[in-house]
Amino acid sequence: NAGVTQTPKFRILKIGQSMTLQCTQDMNHNYMYWYRQDPGMGLKLIYYSVGAGITDKGEVPNGYNVSRSTTEDFPLRLELAAPSQTSVYFCASSVQGSYYEQYFGPGTRLTVT
Amino acid sequence: KNEVEQSPQNLTAQEGEFITINCSYSVGISALHWLQQHPGGGIVSLFMLSSGKKKHGRLIATINIQEKHSSLHITASHPRDSAVYICAVRLYNNNDMRFGAGTRLTVKP
Numbered sequence: 001n002a003g004v005t006q007t008p009k010f011r012i013l014k015i016g017q018s019m020t021l022q023c024t025q026d027m028n029h030n031y032m033y034w035y036r037q038d039p040g041m042g043l044k045l046i047y048y049s050v051g052a053g054i055t056d057k058g059e060v061p062n063g064y065n066v067s068r069s070t071t072e073d074f075p076l077r078l079e080l081a082a083p084s085q086t087s088v089y090f091c092a093s094s095v096q097g098s099y100y101e102q103y104f105g106p107g108t109r110l111t112v113t
Numbered sequence: 114k115n116e117v118e119q120s121p122q123n124l125t126a127q128e129g130e131f132i133t134i135n136c137s138y139s140v141g142i143s144a145l146h147w148l149q150q151h152p153g154g155g156i157v158s159l160f161m162l163s164s165g166k167k168k169h170g171r172l173i174a175t176i177n178i179q180e181k182h183s184s185l186h187i188t189a190s191h192p193r194d195s196a197v198y199i200c201a202v203r204l205y206n207n208n209d210m211r212f213g214a215g216t217r218l219t220v221k222p
Binding site for chain 1: 115117143144146148154155156157158161163199201208209210211212213214215
């Protein structure tokens with residue numbers, strides 16, 4: 001199993017551009033998550049999904065959109081990128097919710113200039 | 114004040130020392146996670162706790178729900194344990210998560 005994969009690894013965007021960060025897991029996990037990690041700061045939850053067709057906001061959803069059309073894929077869309085969205089983005093998945101460990105992807109480093 | 118506080122922020126130890134990292138939280142939770150972030154950036158889940166104590170190899174994690182406090186212990190520390198250790202809580206009755214800022218551990222040979 002590849003686990004959780006993310007693409008791209010690195011990306012530089014100009015202010016106002018849009019892009020989609022891809023996340024795929026091959027473990028048949030129901031729950032998937034998107035986090036951002038700013039330099040020197042803790043991770044923050046952006047969006048999560050408890051199954052195909054179901055998504056919900058986390059702590060910092062503004063400026064992002066998600067969809068979950070399949071169990072495997074959970075893309076994160078940035079519309080009108082802003083410098084404040086410069087961060088490292090991690091996708092994660094778990095079998096279910098509270099009582100199961102999360103498996104993290106390798107991260108996408110995004111710079112908005 | 115952050116909902117999840119970790120201490121210390123930075124910790125330097127000599128190989129073989131016993132390490133303790135603390136996590137306090139101020140919200141109702143359904144579970145607490147300890148994560149390890151490697152120097153290259155990758156994140157690995159170490160423990161998930163809802164009560165009591167768990168042990169995996171040289172790592173021990175405990176949680177006191179009444180005091181809203183958890184500790185991560187590393188026995189016989191080794192340079193390969195050098196990493197950032199992150200405490201995270203899942204909010205009660207919710208799937209939202211809150212994270213501590215992390216404890217950077219350096220173990221010197």
